[in-house]
Amino acid sequence: MTTDQPPAAAPRARTPRDVRRWRRNLADERAEGAVYRELAARRSGEEREILVALATAEQRHEQHWLDLLGDDVGRPLRGQWRTRVLAVLARRFGGVFVLALAQQAESRSTYDVDVDATAAMAADERIHGEVVRGLATRGRTRxxxxxxxxxxxxxxxxxxxxxxxxxxxxxxxxxxxxxxxxxxxxxxxxxxxxxxxxxxxxxxxxxxAASDPSPDASAAIGHLDVDANELALVYRARGLAPDEAQARADAALAASSASTEIAPSSVPDAHExxxxxxxxxxxxxxxxxxxxxxxxxxxxxxxxxxxxxxxxxxxxxxxxxxxxxxxxxxxxxxxxxxxxxxxxxxxxxxxxxxxxxxxxxxxxx
Structure with a gap:
C-alpha cells in the first residue's frame, strides 16, 4: 500500500542578486573573524582563548557562504566599512571600546531574516553577541x-x-x-x-573594607568547637544558602588550618x-x-x-x-x-x- 507524498520543493534557483548578497556575507564574516583575531593577539589567557574560539566560529559561517557560492565566489570583497574600521581599531587599541563596538556589530546581524542563512548561524550570532558582551563587561568593570x-x-x-x-x-x-x-x-x-x-x-x-572578613576570625577557625560552632552562620550572613553555608563550614573545619580565610563566595571585587x-x-x-x-x-x-x-x-x-x-x-x-x-x-x-x-x-x- 502506498501513500501519496507531496513532492519535495525544488531548490531555489540562484540569481545574480543572491550571488552578490552571498559574497557580501562572506566578506563580512571574514572581516569579523579578523576583528576577533586582532583582539586575541592583544590579550592572553582565558580572554585570548575565547576570542580565538569566536574567530573559529566565524570560519564556519565563511564556509557556509563558500559552499553556496561554489565557482561564483569570485575575487574577495571588502567587508562593511564599520567592520573594517573596527578591525583597524582592534589592531591599534583593542580595549573595551572596541569590544563594545564589536558587541553592537553582532547585534546588527541579519541572519534571522536571511533565507539562505541557517537557524544555527542566526543562533550563533546571538550567542556571539552575549560572549562579546561578557568580555566587554569585564573591561567596563575595570x-x-x-x-x-x-x-x-x-x-x-x-x-x-x-x-x-x-x-x-x-x-x-x-x-x-x-x-x-x-x-x-x-x-x-x-x-x-x-x-x-x-x-x-x-x-x-x-x-x-569594613565589610571584609576579619583576619582574626579567619585565624580562629582551627580552634572552633566542632560540635557547636557558628561558622556556618558567618557564611549565611554573607549570602550563602543554609546547605551551602554548612558545607563551606564543614570544609573549613576539616582543613583545620589557621590560614583558611572567611570570604564571601562569588562576590566580584567591588574595590576594583x-x-x-x-x-x-x-x-x-x-x-x-x-x-x-x-x-x-x-x-x-x-x-x-x-x-x-x-x-x-x-x-x-x-x-x-x-x-x-x-x-x-x-x-x-x-x-x-x-x-x-x-x-x-x-x-x-x-x-x-x-x-x-x-x-x-x-x-x-
Whole structure:
C-alpha cells in the first residue's frame, strides 16, 4: 500500500542578486573573524582563548557562504566599512571600546531574516553577541570608577562653565570679566570635583573594607568547637544558602588550618569596580578642567560679543555630542541617542542660566 507524498520543493534557483548578497556575507564574516583575531593577539589567557574560539566560529559561517557560492565566489570583497574600521581599531587599541563596538556589530546581524542563512548561524550570532558582551563587561568593570569620574567631570565642566559664561555675559559685563570668570570657574570647579571624588571614593572603599572578613576570625577557625560552632552562620550572613553555608563550614573545619580565610563566595571585587580615590580625583580634575576650558576658548583668542557666545555654544555642543556618543558605545546603547540626550541636557541648563543673566542684567540696568 502506498501513500501519496507531496513532492519535495525544488531548490531555489540562484540569481545574480543572491550571488552578490552571498559574497557580501562572506566578506563580512571574514572581516569579523579578523576583528576577533586582532583582539586575541592583544590579550592572553582565558580572554585570548575565547576570542580565538569566536574567530573559529566565524570560519564556519565563511564556509557556509563558500559552499553556496561554489565557482561564483569570485575575487574577495571588502567587508562593511564599520567592520573594517573596527578591525583597524582592534589592531591599534583593542580595549573595551572596541569590544563594545564589536558587541553592537553582532547585534546588527541579519541572519534571522536571511533565507539562505541557517537557524544555527542566526543562533550563533546571538550567542556571539552575549560572549562579546561578557568580555566587554569585564573591561567596563575595570574602568568603571575612573570612567565615571571622567565622564561626569567633562560634562560638568562643559555645562557649568558654559552656563556661567553665558549667564555673566548676558548681564552686560566686559569681555575681560567674562574671561576671568570662566577661568575662575574652571579652577574652582576642577578642584571641587577632584576633592569631592576623592572623598566619595575613599569613603566608599572604607565602607567596603569594613565589610571584609576579619583576619582574626579567619585565624580562629582551627580552634572552633566542632560540635557547636557558628561558622556556618558567618557564611549565611554573607549570602550563602543554609546547605551551602554548612558545607563551606564543614570544609573549613576539616582543613583545620589557621590560614583558611572567611570570604564571601562569588562576590566580584567591588574595590576594583569603584577604582582608587586618587585615580578618580585625578581623572575628575583633568576632565573637568578640559571640559571647562572649551567654552572659554573664544575669549582666550580675543573673540567678543555674540560671536564669542555662538562659538562657545557650538564647541560645547560638539563636545557634549562626543562624550554622549562615547558613553553610548561603551554602554552598548545607541551613540546617536546618547549624544542628543547629552546635548539637550547641557543646552537646557545653559539656556536657563543665560535667561537668568538677561533678567538680572535688565534689572540692574
Amino acid at each position: 574602568i568603571s570608577g575612573t570612567f565615571r569620574a571622567a565622564v561626569f567631570g567633562a560634562n560638568d565642566g562643559l555645562v557649568s562653565n558654559l552656563a556661567l559664561i553665558l549667564g555673566v555675559g548676558a548681564s552686560g559685563v566686559a569681555p575681560g570679566t567674562i574671561l576671568l570668570t570662566g577661568l575662575a570657574g574652571l579652577f574652582s570647579g576642577a578642584l571641587s570635583m577632584a576633592a569631592g571624588e576623592y572623598v566619595s571614593v575613599r569613603s566608599q572603599r572604607e565602607l567596603l 569596580e569603584i577604582g582608587t580615590a586618587l585615580g578618580a580625583a585625578a581623572s575628575s580634575f583633568c576632565f573637568f578642567a578640559s571640559g571647562a576650558l572649551v567654552p572659554v576658548l573664544p575669549y582666550l583668542f580675543g573673540v567678543e560679543g555674540f560671536a564669542a557666545v555662538a562659538t562657545s555654544a557650538v564647541l560645547v555642543g560638539l563636545s557634549l555630542c562626543v562624550t554622549g556618543a562615547i558613553v553610548g558605545v561603551l554602554s552598548g546603547a545607541s551613540p546617536v541617542r546618547r549624544a542628543l540626550r547629552q546635548l539637550a541636557i547641557g543646552f537646557g541648563a545653559a539656556a536657563a542660566t543665560y535667561l537668568l543673566g538677561l533678567l538680572f542684567g535688565a534689572t540692574v540696568g
